[in-house]
Amino acid sequence: MDTANALTPGLDNPVYDSIKVFRAVADAMAHPGVIRHVQARPPAPAQLMPAAAAICLSLLDFETPLWLQHGQPAVGDYLKFHCGCPLAPQPRAAAFALITDTVSMPGPSVFNTGDPEYPDRSATLLVQVASLSNASGVRLGGPGLREPVYLDVAGIPAAYWRELQANHASFPCGVDVVFVWGERIAALPRTTVVTC
């Protein structure tokens, strides 16, 4: 079957869906660790969770190289077609990264963490995980949170949380992480203080 026939549609209504998706992501970034719901279910390839697909379709375009952890051709073709985004050959070259396996994923410092004078030129990582919960887990604090929030992310190695602490310590440089579980997301901008 050739690619053109295998491609599935993108967002139902790009204008109204992408504003909903963006507001959910902005809300998640503004309230680190707090789990939010992304209201869009594009018929994306199975390797893309619905929220990850919706975020990519809403925020990526020709200006944002995307790095795929496993280089999944179905995902790459889907997003190249709908977003026109180039695929980054190395993590360092990516503006967005899609991570699908938390056990073998590279640490945040492997990605572009920006420049002290241009910390905005840094990567945003979409990390697909097996579950998210605010009932227990690591303790989060910092801007966006009036009181600490607990976040449990299934399958995140302890070493990764330490790397995220180092990511926080390198402020203003650093990457920003969005954990994705199905239609739910929780964000961890670089300002968030992680206590294990």
Add this chain to the structure above:
Amino acid sequence: MNENSRAGGYNFAYLDEHTKRMIRRAILKAIAIPGYQVPFGSREMPLPYGWGTGGIQVTAAVIGPADVLKVIDQGSDDTTNAVNIRRFFVRTTGVRVTGRASDATIIQTRHRIPETPLREGQIIVYQVPIPEMLRWLEPREAETRKMHALSEYGAMHVKLYEDIARYGHIATTYDYPVIVNEHYLMRPSPIPKFDNPKLHMNPALQLFGAGREKRIYAVPPYTAVRSLDFEDHPFEIQRWQHACELCGAADSFLDEVIIDNEGARMFVCSDSDYCTQRRDAHRRAVA
């Protein structure tokens, strides 16, 4: 949303989708780096620079059909800039508009923060003329970037000290410098320093847009915002001998209005929504 009230021929909220995506990505980085000015590809808007083109672009990128918009200019819903911008968004989005700060989901403002405390989930968008606090002290962009990267703000303290040496107190009354999250020096846009304490730990998401200067910055909810000062000259807000002569409020920012040819004047709330609601409440209590 009322589809019928929307002008045809334009995309929702005027901007094209690529521009919105670019602005949205800039906003996400701005939220992640509180107080840092993110450069963005500011577009030509159907309003001249200085009329809030930055704020309009930010609002256009964040507004959705379910939002309720309030637009104020110096605290008032009924001044030229506010009326124009509100009409622009009614025509290009069809969203509901309101004068009440508590009913709005998005508030675009020129130079005031409403007296009514904002709540979680609201977004306030500031129109910013000059985003760089250090610009008049150091004209070179390369230098100010380095100063921000190193959080090196001695020059700003010297400027405030010069005020004290000259006038005996810090004479800066608006656009008063603040430090966000203990790192970035930020220009709060020309709000009176009376409003500075409202920036601190505000439950709403605060977004700042500068169209001509092509910068977007943000203060996430519950973020520390400290006004610069000295131990022996602590930061103070303006105080008045008067209360508002319309609603009697003693805790709001007052405008001095000249009311006749003899130079008689009265003090009234700058926030017209706050004043109206207080007067309505008083009338209801009397009746």
